[in-house]
Amino acid sequence: xxxxxxxxxxxNGKTYTGRAEPRVTLADFLRDELRLxxxxxxxxxxxxxxxxxxxxxxxxxxxxxFAVQAQGHDLATVEGLAPAGGAEGLHPLQEAxxxxxxxxxxxCTPGFLMSAYELLQSNPRPTEEEVRTWLSGNLCxxxxxxxxxxxxxxxxxxxxxxxxx
Amino acid sequence: xxxxxxSYFAPRSLHEAVGLLVEHGDAAKVLAGGQSLVPxxxxxxxxxxxxxxxxxxxxxxxxxxEGDTLVLGAMTRHRAVQDMGWLRTRCPLIVEGVELIGHxxxxxxxxxxxxxxxxxxxxxxxxxxxxxxxxxxxxGPNGNRTIRAADLFQTYFTTALAPDEIxxxxxxxxxxxxxxxxxxxxMARRHGDFAVAGVGTQISLHPNGTIVDAxxxxxxxxxxxxxxxxAEAALRGHGPTEEVFAEAASxxxxxxxxxxDLHGSSDxxxxxAGVLVRRALTIAARRAAAA
Ligand SMILES: Cc1cc2nc3c(=O)[nH]c(=O)nc-3n(C[C@H](O)[C@H](O)[C@H](O)COP(=O)(O)OP(=O)(O)OC[C@H]3O[C@@H](n4cnc5c(N)ncnc54)[C@H](O)[C@@H]3O)c2cc1C
Ligand code: FES
Ligand code: FES
Numbered sequence: 019x020x021x022x023x024x025x026x027x028x029x030n031g032k033t034y035t036g037r038a039e040p041r042v043t044l045a046d047f048l049r050d051e052l053r054l055x056x057x058x059x060x061x062x063x064x065x066x067x068x069x070x071x072x073x074x075x076x077x078x079x080x081x082x083x084f085a086v087q088a089q090g091h092d093l094a095t096v097e098g099l100a101p102a103g104g105a106e107g108l109h110p111l112q113e114a115x116x117x118x119x120x121x122x123x124x125x126c127t128p129g130f131l132m133s134a135y136e137l138l139q140s141n142p143r144p145t146e147e148e149v150r151t152w153l154s155g156n157l158c159x160x161x162x163x164x165x166x167x168x169x170x171x172x173x174x175x176x177x178x179x180x181x182x183x
Numbered sequence: 184x185x186x187x188x189x190s191y192f193a194p195r196s197l198h199e200a201v202g203l204l205v206e207h208g209d210a211a212k213v214l215a216g217g218q219s220l221v222p223x224x225x226x227x228x229x230x231x232x233x234x235x236x237x238x239x240x241x242x243x244x245x246x247x248x249e250g251d252t253l254v255l256g257a258m259t260r261h262r263a264v265q266d267m268g269w270l271r272t273r274c275p276l277i278v279e280g281v282e283l284i285g286h287x288x289x290x291x292x293x294x295x296x297x298x299x300x301x302x303x304x305x306x307x308x309x310x311x312x313x314x315x316x317x318x319x320x321x322x323g324p325n326g327n328r329t330i331r332a333a334d335l336f337q338t339y340f341t342t343a344l345a346p347d348e349i350x351x352x353x354x355x356x357x358x359x360x361x362x363x364x365x366x367x368x369x370m371a372r373r374h375g376d377f378a379v380a381g382v383g384t385q386i387s388l389h390p391n392g393t394i395v396d397a398x399x400x401x402x403x404x405x406x407x408x409x410x411x412x413x414a415e416a417a418l419r420g421h422g423p424t425e426e427v428f429a430e431a432a433s434x435x436x437x438x439x440x441x442x443x444d445l446h447g448s449s450d451x452x453x454x455x456a457g458v459l460v461r462r463a464l465t466i467a468a469r470r471a472a473a474a
Binding site for chain 2 (some may be wrong): 023041046062067076079083137155
């Protein structure tokens, strides 16, 4: 069974099917097979957080999970963050990142957004220290963390949006 | 940075999982949370031909309290333990230790069984198990056996588990009776990194205020987690004072053999370990006095 197998995934509420070997990570499967390239890959060994997605509402490193393992779970990627597929504008976290210059090259941004999303789901009004601690598993190599933390705090100060289901 | 090819099996029962390990022998590895194994596969430090994913083995996900023992199925995620609100007051050592593991996304996936089986000498779970005199169950082709914490960890990334054995359950005795306090403290280069050194402790007080029981488990300071037995002996029968804790710290750093690496020299680690022993004991004593 090292050969390609059929893999069916539920991503951002939509069912996708593709084929891949069991060794293909969820991150590679999302990007190469499903062409959902919003999820980025930095280190490919769990250290940088760029590949962070939600599985059943909780963040996971999609480089440390094989696509075959994600079957039967509810996945959400950065593409699903904006309500109505973006037709109704950005998610408040994305808005805040945009407004407050929380990204420069944007490589780390999808991972930060998904991590911050999980934080605000469980703790809608975090302190600055809680934001910093929570995001410690995401690395940014160019913007610096100050604006990212401020953007998350700004988004937290806004009324709760209708998030992706 | 891509794992080498492997065959993937997702057994639905423990029986089936053991059967797969017997069938494939040394070529097979079990996959739990994947937070250590998959990075090793990405680096090609591990190239198993067969992966047996325990993710679908529901029998391994239970957690309950039996009398004064916390029972955790091997597939209990770090996050699930962190979320046990009552445990934070009953045995802060456990929750504080678990909170020091990596980052939220790592704790959402990583498992207690995987951490213990992986046996990183700087990992928190092995110290929690050791400090609480816990034990684990393992099942293999010849049936079930119980391994005490003191017998589980052998050296770097090596345990008493045989390659065809699966760790199934972890049992942690919780404090009862005497006023008890515990704590887990560590020093890491960045939040979420593996510890340069760390200390888990639990102390219990006699009604007259002296220490009747003391446990000290140290990580990052040897080829495996270490119980500082002589330092524990130096605490018993004494009052929980600064001088007694300083003495215990100086005894404890004689019981460890830190190695030097990128993150710190052997001497530095020894020094940090001593500071952490005092710090952990001070917090635990304060909690015991308030209990
Ligand atoms: C960025 C990052 C930071 C981290 N920081 C820390 C940290 O600070 N402290 C810390 O302790 N850990 C840390 N970890 C590791 C994490 O805690 C892992 O979850 C843990 O070490 C392994 O558990 P797992 O369930 O992921 O096991 P896996 O990675 O799936 O397996 C690890 C090993 O154990 C074996 N195994 C797994 N389950 C069983 C079982 N039930 N029976 C027999 N063998 C089994 C596997 O075959 C494999 O050899 C970090 C990981 C990452 C990626
Ligand atoms: S790419 Fe997954 S953590 Fe870096
Ligand atoms: S915006 Fe460039 S790495 Fe973070």
